[in-house]
Amino acid sequence: MPSTRDRILDACLRLFNDSGPFAVTTAEIARTVGINEGNLYYYFRKKEDILFALFERFQDALNVVANAPHETGGGSDPGLAYLERWFRLMWEWRFFYRDGAAIKRMAPKLRARNVKLADRGQADIKRMLLQMVEQGLLAASEEEVDRLVVNAWIISSYWLDYLDSRHNIGKVTPEHLDWGFSQVLSLFLPYTTKAGQAQEKRRRQHV
Amino acid sequence: MPSTRDRILDACLRLFNDSGPFAVTTAEIARTVGINEGNLYYYFRKKEDILFALFERFQDALNVVANAPHETGGGSDPGLAYLERWFRLMWEWRFFYRDGAAIKRMAPKLRARNVKLADRGQADIKRMLLQMVEQGLLAASEEEVDRLVVNAWIISSYWLDYLDSRHNIGKVTPEHLDWGFSQVLSLFLPYTTKAGQAQEKRRRQHV
DNA sequence: GTCTATAATGAGATAGAC
DNA sequence: GTCTATCTCATTATAGAC
Incomplete structure (x- = not known):
């Protein structure tokens, strides 16, 4: 299992390629990765x-x-x-x-x-x-x-x-x-x- | 003096060309035109x-x-x-x-x-x-x-x-x-x- | 490291007086 | 047609328990 950080980045690459980085919300990212939104901000303090x-x-x-x-x-x-x-x-x-x-x-x-x-x-x-x-x-x-x-x-x-x-x-x-x-x-x-x-x-x- | 509607569109063309339609808020548009935001929505019900x-x-x-x-x-x-x-x-x-x-x-x-x-x-x-x-x-x-x-x-x-x-x-x-x-x-x-x-x-x- | 809450903001949009 | 006031809502971001 890759690290959470890597999983976030992998998911973002996919999501961003599909919909663009602005149509994708932090909530959507967290949901895709399967983590909580708060946890997302532990790894990346800003989008x-x-x-x-x-x-x-x-x-x-x-x-x-x-x-x-x-x-x-x-x-x-x-x-x-x-x-x-x-x-x-x-x-x-x-x-x-x-x-x-x-x-x-x-x-x-x-x-x-x-x-x-x-x-x-x-x-x-x-x-x-x-x-x-x-x-x-x-x-x-x-x-x-x-x-x-x-x-x-x-x-x-x-x-x-x-x-x-x-x-x-x-x-x-x-x-x-x-x-x-x-x-x-x-x-x-x-x-x-x-x-x-x-x-x-x-x-x-x-x- | 052009109509308010035209003035809105003129202003938007300028603003959009400068900063893109998403960086420009309805508030900014109204301010630029010199009208109230509510009035803006009289002409265009959605951005x-x-x-x-x-x-x-x-x-x-x-x-x-x-x-x-x-x-x-x-x-x-x-x-x-x-x-x-x-x-x-x-x-x-x-x-x-x-x-x-x-x-x-x-x-x-x-x-x-x-x-x-x-x-x-x-x-x-x-x-x-x-x-x-x-x-x-x-x-x-x-x-x-x-x-x-x-x-x-x-x-x-x-x-x-x-x-x-x-x-x-x-x-x-x-x-x-x-x-x-x-x-x-x-x-x-x-x-x-x-x-x-x-x-x-x-x-x-x-x- | 991960979660639950919740704050803080700022945007688009509407109702109704004038 | 124009304004004031207000609403709704999504989104980013934080604090603190576990």
């Missing part, structure tokens, strides 16, 4: 503190993804494998993205950490893209790469919310995940060289 | 109703943009002119985009209308792009056009929130508007033909 703790976890998970870029199965394309892992992670923590505006207002302290996180993520992606340019897989100027990084970041961050508001898809399946992934991929496609396209084709057949 | 009324206005404004696609100044490029007007409109009603997730939960009735709006908007954009393909300004398959439409829609809808959460830019200036606009434009750039690029150049010099 805000739960958000901080969850963000810590999120960061840790991101670090794992970022620091293990070479564990790809086929090994043929670390860039795409990285993107896929990163994508899945964002889905697991989707409430941070979906309710970003409201969270920012409630817990302004998270802002700075979030910026740091994006700084690093975008730097990672940019480095990866420039490397692909060097390898002759992509053909793009640095300015184009910068635009690409930002667009990829935005699509990745918001496609879940888009899917929900546009097509009433609240519960996302692996197929949807694929769709979003392709949507991001399509940003890079016009910049791929013949060599890059061949490699991508090999990857797809591999899956 | 939700204010959102509905604002959405009506938003739709009307969109209709104006959509139905007047030929009023472009230089007349050389209706597509881009349309995009610019549409972009500015989204900025004026940015809280609908930024706080979409939370609004959806509070006023589920808005969902359906929102979907309709997106249906129409995306159909408009697609038609416009296909027309540009026919005119030889763009080179893209229909599948590519579909991907483009969705990506353009997502970037347009969320770049403001991105700017805020990524760079702490809450107050957007015309320069930022330009930045976002270019970001969307960069999606189409790799698909432009030589003829299309020449036309775009003429447009830029015209401004």
Whole structure:
């Protein structure tokens, strides 16, 4: 049995992903965990503190993804494998993205950490893209790469919310995940060289 | 002096754009308008109703943009002119985009209308792009056009929130508007033909 | 560490006088 | 149409027994 603290955080992640952190009351959290509301406040003196703790976890998970870029199965394309892992992670923590505006207002302290996180993520992606340019897989100027990084970041961050508001898809399946992934991929496609396209084709057949 | 009802809606648009519809209380609204809270409830019996009324206005404004696609100044490029007007409109009603997730939960009735709006908007954009393909300004398959439409829609809808959460830019200036606009434009750039690029150049010099 | 109570707040909303 | 007064209620949060 995990610790009560962990059970609280697990429950909150689920609840927040489903309904957003503001529609979820402390009473609901306690009920879900199966503890009393007073006990909840023993672990987290403010509701805000739960958000901080969850963000810590999120960061840790991101670090794992970022620091293990070479564990790809086929090994043929670390860039795409990285993107896929990163994508899945964002889905697991989707409430941070979906309710970003409201969270920012409630817990302004998270802002700075979030910026740091994006700084690093975008730097990672940019480095990866420039490397692909060097390898002759992509053909793009640095300015184009910068635009690409930002667009990829935005699509990745918001496609879940888009899917929900546009097509009433609240519960996302692996197929949807694929769709979003392709949507991001399509940003890079016009910049791929013949060599890059061949490699991508090999990857797809591999899956 | 506009009617009290209009003054309420004007004030709410401002307040909501600044702080989001949930951080803004009915007390604050009444104070801003300079009326009593009780009076506010004479016009809108539920806070939700204010959102509905604002959405009506938003739709009307969109209709104006959509139905007047030929009023472009230089007349050389209706597509881009349309995009610019549409972009500015989204900025004026940015809280609908930024706080979409939370609004959806509070006023589920808005969902359906929102979907309709997106249906129409995306159909408009697609038609416009296909027309540009026919005119030889763009080179893209229909599948590519579909991907483009969705990506353009997502970037347009969320770049403001991105700017805020990524760079702490809450107050957007015309320069930022330009930045976002270019970001969307960069999606189409790799698909432009030589003829299309020449036309775009003429447009830029015209401004 | 966990529970029972209960406080403290602050929001949305209403009734009825003017 | 506008205001005063008041209500209801959900929610966060605390104190103290077990």
